[in-house]
Amino acid sequence: MTAVTPSAALDLVCTLVSAIELAPGVAIYGIGRDGKVTYWNNKCVELFDVPTHEALGAPAVSLFSHPGRNDEFAAHLQKIFDTGEAMRVTDWQVERRDGSTRWVAGTAFPLIRNGLVDQVICMEFDITSRKANERNLLMAAQVFESCRDAIMITDSQYRIVAVNAAFTDITGLSAFEVAGREAAAYRDDMRDDALREQIREHVAHHDHWSGELWSRRRDGTPLPLAATVTAIRDDAGRLTSYMAIMSDITERKRIEEETRHLAEHDYLTGLPNRVLFRDRLQQALATARRKMSQVAVLYIDLDHFKEINDTHGHAVGDIVLKEVATRLSRCVRNVDTVCRQGGDEFVVMLSDIGNAEHAAHVASTMMQAATAMNHANGVDLSLSVSIGIALYPVDGPDIDMLLKHADVAMYHAKEGGRNGYRFFSPQMNEHVSERIEMENSLRNAVRNKEFELEYQPDVDIESSRTIALEALIRWNHPTRGRLMPDQFLAAAEECGVAVPIGEWVLGEACRQARAWNDAGYPVAVAVNLSALQFMHPALLRSVDEALASAGLDPGQLELEITEAIIMKCNEAALDTIHALRSRGVHITIDDFGTGYSSLGGLRRLPVSKLKIDSSFIGEIDSEATASTIIPAIIAVARSLNVKVVAEGVETENELQYLRQQGCDQFQGHYASVVAAAPPALSPAP
Numbered sequence: 046m047t048a049v050t051p052s053a054a055l056d057l058v059c060t061l062v063s064a065i066e067l068a069p070g071v072a073i074y075g076i077g078r079d080g081k082v083t084y085w086n087n088k089c090v091e092l093f094d095v096p097t098h099e100a101l102g103a104p105a106v107s108l109f110s111h112p113g114r115n116d117e118f119a120a121h122l123q124k125i126f127d128t129g130e131a132m133r134v135t136d137w138q139v140e141r142r143d144g145s146t147r148w149v150a151g152t153a154f155p156l157i158r159n160g161l162v163d164q165v166i167c168m169e170f171d172i173t174s175r176k177a178n179e180r181n182l183l184m185a186a187q188v189f190e191s192c193r194d195a196i197m198i199t200d201s202q203y204r205i206v207a208v209n210a211a212f213t214d215i216t217g218l219s220a221f222e223v224a225g226r227e228a229a230a231y232r233d234d235m236r237d238d239a240l241r242e243q244i245r246e247h248v249a250h251h252d253h254w255s256g257e258l259w260s261r262r263r264d265g266t267p268l269p270l271a272a273t274v275t276a277i278r279d280d281a282g283r284l285t286s287y288m289a290i291m292s293d294i295t296e297r298k299r300i301e302e303e304t305r306h307l308a309e310h311d312y313l314t315g316l317p318n319r320v321l322f323r324d325r326l327q328q329a330l331a332t333a334r335r336k337m338s339q340v341a342v343l344y345i346d347l348d349h350f351k352e353i354n355d356t357h358g359h360a361v362g363d364i365v366l367k368e369v370a371t372r373l374s375r376c377v378r379n380v381d382t383v384c385r386q387g388g389d390e391f392v393v394m395l396s397d398i399g400n401a402e403h404a405a406h407v408a409s410t411m412m413q414a415a416t417a418m419n420h421a422n423g424v425d426l427s428l429s430v431s432i433g434i435a436l437y438p439v440d441g442p443d444i445d446m447l448l449k450h451a452d453v454a455m456y457h458a459k460e461g462g463r464n465g466y467r468f469f470s471p472q473m474n475e476h477v478s479e480r481i482e483m484e485n486s487l488r489n490a491v492r493n494k495e496f497e498l499e500y501q502p503d504v505d506i507e508s509s510r511t512i513a514l515e516a517l518i519r520w521n522h523p524t525r526g527r528l529m530p531d532q533f534l535a536a537a538e539e540c541g542v543a544v545p546i547g548e549w550v551l552g553e554a555c556r557q558a559r560a561w562n563d564a565g566y567p568v569a570v571a572v573n574l575s576a577l578q579f580m581h582p583a584l585l586r587s588v589d590e591a592l593a594s595a596g597l598d599p600g601q602l603e604l605e606i607t608e609a610i611i612m613k614c615n616e617a618a619l620d621t622i623h624a625l626r627s628r629g630v631h632i633t634i635d636d637f638g639t640g641y642s643s644l645g646g647l648r649r650l651p652v653s654k655l656k657i658d659s660s661f662i663g664e665i666d667s668e669a670t671a672s673t674i675i676p677a678i679i680a681v682a683r684s685l686n687v688k689v690v691a692e693g694v695e696t697e698n699e700l701q702y703l704r705q706q707g708c709d710q711f712q713g714h715y716a717s718v719v720a721a722a723p724p725a726l727s728p729a730p
Contacts, residue, residue, distance in 0.1 A: 217263030659693025
């Protein structure tokens with residue numbers, strides 16, 4: 046409260062009279078020295094909800110009170126009575142008789158008679174609405190500053206008027222730096238006039254716009270924002286300002302980008318996957334059509350990759366795939382795309398090339414890059430790739446045709462000896478189509494049981510007794526007739542059905558051997574194992590199941606593996622051989638003499654027989670080389686304490702030569718002539 050000098054008392058009295066007459070909106074009441082109300086105008090009735098007849102003569106404190114400040118109010122009244130000084134009272138809260146409250150502000154001054162203060166006259170203004178507005182403004186200010194989203198207020202011309210603390214935290218820009226500046230200056234994409242006008246026009250018609258904008262922080266890093274722009278109008282509907290609320294969505298954008306990357310890229314190599322590759326190839330073809338240029342598609346397959354997985358494990362295989370992906374990517378331009386198609390297959394798009402030589406150069410570079418990879422995780426490797434090339438528009442007008450023809454060319458490269466590249470041609474397409482048809486037929490043959498076995502005797506040279514019978518598979522093709530192994534086994538390995546076929550042969554051969562034993566012909570049965578079947582982790586289980594199912598003694602089963610397989614033997618393969626021998630199963634090395642096995646390596650293997658390749662037997666009568674090699678092989682066998690079997694014996698002369706050299710057993714057409722075979726045995730041609 047502020048004191049008023051006594052000399053002004055008369056003026057105040059005059060003011061009181063004028064207020065009573067001219068300012069009926071002011072609540073005026075008087076309080077006598079006894080604390081009772083002496084005057085009560087109509088505004089008091091309205092403000093304090095007390096009729097005049099109840100107020101007059103009643104103690105003032107009984108009509109209303111000042112919560113928490115009653116003693117202070119009483120002290121002010123007493124001071125006025127004692128000193129005769131007027132008081133200006135502001136922002137007092139009054140509690141009415143009904144329990145509600147009002148905020149008031151006014152003046153209290155003395156009415157002096159005969160030198161003494163006779164009464165105190167109080168003039169009160171109702172400021173409840175103003176206090177509510179102040180409270181709302183305070184709350185709004187607190188919300189403005191406390192909000193974790195950035196808030197920007199602009200005038201009607203989009204010039205920045207105010208920003209909150211979150212704006213500064215998010216952008217690094219202070220309120221002082223941005224005040225008065227154009228709001229669009231702080232948004233990268235708002236510099237696009239078309240987008241800026243689109244947003245402003247939408248707000249002008251709808252008073253609201255929501256979407257995403259890109260800005261930059263003080264340090265220049267991109268700042269993605271989710272923004273809402275709202276028009277603010279006064280009571281008359283006139284536009285006064287705009288408010289923009291912006292949230293930092295950097296983390297959301299990062300997650301979206303990671304999700305998109307995972308959807309469009311290979312998880313292992315990080316290369317584009319087939320979805321993204323097709324999209325980019327589609328764009329490249331559209332550009333090539335407009336510019337009348339060429340696009341090349343290269344289909345790449347790692348040669349013998351399955352052997353890497355089978356021999357060294359998938360961990361090494363994954364390292365190889367990732368390194369190959371990196372090497373292939375280094376061989377192309379930024380406008381080209383390298384994609385992992387799946388497994389060990391990659392596809393490359395070379396966009397806007399001048400000629401076929403460009404594609405050939407890239408293919409050659411990729412072959413060299415892959416071949417240069419000699420190690421992975423401490424493992425020595427021998428890596429190569431086969432590449433098929435198709436060109437747009439000569440080899441196909443669309444994506445599917447180009448991919449198909451590049452795949453066809455790749456198959457041709459493999460059949461041409463691998464580690465090379467081939468361009469597509471119609472003749473190549475026809476050849477590979479036959480191969481694909483063969484693969485499909487093989488899968489059906491497994492399901493439809495179209496295979497059967499013929500048996501070739503393994504005959505003891507001295508006694509002419511059949512020691513064992515080698516199971517040889519035949520395929521009764523529904524349209525091509527009876528097919529020999531060399532007509533379909535390679536395709537079976539390529540399409541992944543070699544192992545199921547081999548398991549069927551193993552089970553059927555064991556069953557037949559048991560049947561012969563039960564009929565009084567105690568012969569062993571020999572089964573050839575392909576490289577894939579020998580390296581397959583389920584081999585031991587397959588052998589155990591075949592023996593158990595047939596009830597055949599393991600000693601009557603011989604498993605034949607080629608010398609080429611033996612030459613690649615690692616510790617895992619040696620463990621497999623020892624595990625088979627521990628079961629009693631015999632191991633035979635087939636086609637011996639065609640490779641370069643070392644004697645030291647052979648000593649590590651618990652084998653039972655060596656089979657001399659038929660190519661040496663056929664040269665006995667004409668080649669001095671054969672007459673040297675055969676005795677040498679027999680000598681090696683003697684040093685290893687294993688039996689020797691000669692394959693492909695066709696004549697008596699060949700048999701006599703083998704007998705003279707000390708060969709133990711023989712096979713071939715002549716064996717079926719001299720041997721006593723079990724019944725129902727169909728000699729193999």
